[in-house]
Amino acid sequence: MTDFYIETTKADKTLPINSRPKFFAFGIPSYTNLGDQAVSLAQRAYIEHEFPEFQYIEILEEDNDAGIEAVKKIITSQDIVSFVGGGNMGNLYLDHERARRKVFSTFVNNLTISFPQSIHFEDNEQGQREQKLSQEAYQKNPHLVLIARDAQSYHRMQTTFNNHVIFTPDMVLYFKAVDYSLKRSGALFVLRHDGEKVVKESLIGSIKQLLDNGRPLKKTDTVLDSVDRITPINREKLIVDELKLFSQQEIIITDRWHAMVFSVLTGTPCLLFGNSYGKGKHAYFDWLEHIDWIGYTDEEDLDRIDQQISKLIKTKKHAYDIRADFKQLDSLIKYHLEMSGRNI
Known part of the structure; x- marks a missing residue:
């Protein structure tokens, strides 16, 4: 049925x-x-x-x-x-x-x-x-x-x-910003494991070394392995839990478009890398470039990446309206x- x-x-x-x-x-x-x-x-x-x-x-x-x-x-x-x-x-x-x-x-x-x-x-x-x-x-x-x-x-x-x-x-950008008033600590890596992935593991490893200065480093994915199935009945709670996780981070490093969107909604600094056909890059420059705590990069130069991450972490939150x-x-x-x- x-x-x-x-x-x-x-x-x-x-x-x-x-x-x-x-x-x-x-x-x-x-x-x-x-x-x-x-x-x-x-x-x-x-x-x-x-x-x-x-x-x-x-x-x-x-x-x-x-x-x-x-x-x-x-x-x-x-x-x-x-x-x-x-x-x-x-x-x-x-x-x-x-x-x-x-x-x-x-x-x-x-x-x-x-x-x-x-x-x-x-x-x-x-x-x-x-x-x-x-x-x-x-x-x-x-x-x-x-x-x-x-x-x-x-x-x-x-x-x-x-x-x-x-x-x-x-x-997802229809949703208004949320503020859970949670303490921020550490960096969260939210990375793909599919055919759209183009970011080199060696680069991710180097970024982890940059951020590993007493700061806790965590990794996750927006694809859950803790549940087998999501329906309209249980999805909102799972999404809220994910937004709360993002709200506890100093910085998000990701190649997932919706991880960046979750960072927008929670006011969490985020650096986005590209995927295989550019959907995140183009959508970022179309709609989100004006949001100061969100950044996009194709860089592989660690010094420039380090500068961009430091700037994002220090950026103050501001109002935005995409409605x-x-x-x-x-x-x-x-x-x-x-x-x-x-x-x-």
Whole structure:
């Protein structure tokens, strides 16, 4: 039986039948990447806070096919279909891309939103083949709107697909800053262990030596190994626990985009390194360069890295506001409500 998360306290086995417009959120992860889980949490928060007219319904990616069949039976013209953001549109994670294609090519009569993504089809035979399959699937939906979360992806989506493309930050940046008032001590290394990793272990080892001057050094990942499965029921507590962990650090060293976002939210100094296709770098310069306690580097020179880390640690926190950068998404949904005859 398919689980539908209409609330975050329980799973329902049936979809609601009522007059409220529905916002169907497909692709919700159950795997343990807290960055992707935070995206799902932020999407719900965004719709529930900004557009409470909608009944928000999450469908786990593992239930994609059964969920599609159930939604087809009740969907109306006032409803919106979406696919989760935060991941990667392309051929690196094909299970996600296949699920995305099926959703987009099924609900061709409804506004369909692909929440903020990066995009990367590899420049090889497989990448070109999968890109063509995605182009064919996306093209079937004239009401599909793709959202890019960095300028590089915005350009690539525009040149790859014929669908409408808009530009907003990653959804996790919709959240306001948090202050847990915790004592800070030590450096936390939050590093990838997948195919996107490009930072050399020798460089990380040298940075650890730089920071190892009586300061405790810890390592973690935003992919948890302490739980087997995350759903809308337990994800918020796990994300809050991660934010509290970040709030106790003097500095974060990471090559994970969402580790940097967690550092933004908690006011934690952070130095971000790149990944294999530049999503963190481009999104940093698009949205976060003005936040003084966050930095990006491609450097391998230890002296320069040391200077940058020292500066970040000493930087005072300041107010920031990214909310206005979601205005294109706001306008898209407001227009849909107007065309559906709903007062906003």
